[in-house]
Amino acid sequence: MTFLEALYGSQYEEIHLRGGDGSKARFNGNLLLSVMILLGILVIFLAAIKFVPGFNETITRQVRALFGYSSGKTIGRLLALPFFFLLFWIMQQTTGNVANFKKQVDGFMAYPEEIRKQGNRKVLLPFFILLGLLIGLLVLS
Numbered sequence: 001m002t003f004l005e006a007l008y009g010s011q012y013e014e015i016h017l018r019g020g021d022g023s024k025a026r027f028n029g030n031l032l033l034s035v036m037i038l039l040g041i042l043v044i045f046l047a048a049i050k051f052v053p054g055f056n057e058t059i060t061r062q063v064r065a066l067f068g069y070s071s072g073k074t075i076g077r078l079l080a081l082p083f084f085f086l087l088f089w090i091m092q093q094t095t096g097n098v099a100n101f102k103k104q105v106d107g108f109m110a111y112p113e114e115i116r117k118q119g120n121r122k123v124l125l126p127f128f129i130l131l132g133l134l135i136g137l138l139v140l141s
């Protein structure tokens with residue numbers, strides 16, 4: 001089972017078993033994939049701040065030149081939200097388009113039930129690893 005089969009298929013199966021519209025699994029899968037990519041980028045960025053000498057000062061100088069002395073919360077919103085929506089849109093047009101979604105779900109549903117039960121674990125394990133790395137880097141900073 002591939003990661004994308006597990007991602008879209010487990011979302012589809014969960015919604016479908018509750019009697020809901022299985023096509024909503026595409027939205028959920030694209031959202032989760034976008035969040036995971038954003039977490040990965042943040043982990044790389046924070047690791048660079050922590051382990052690359054002078055990176056933090058360079059970034060701070062560039063951000064201050066761009067945004068002045070706005071609060072970090074405001075700058076975060078201005079940077080993260082448009083980037084997240086752009087990332088989500090790219091996921092919808094490429095990996096999470098309707099044809100690919102159906103292909104991934106059909107592949108997932110073809111597996112026996114005991115293998116399908118492992119789908120959530122295959123998706124959530126990388127998510128929690130990224131989240132743990134992010135939290136660990138934030139605590140170390």
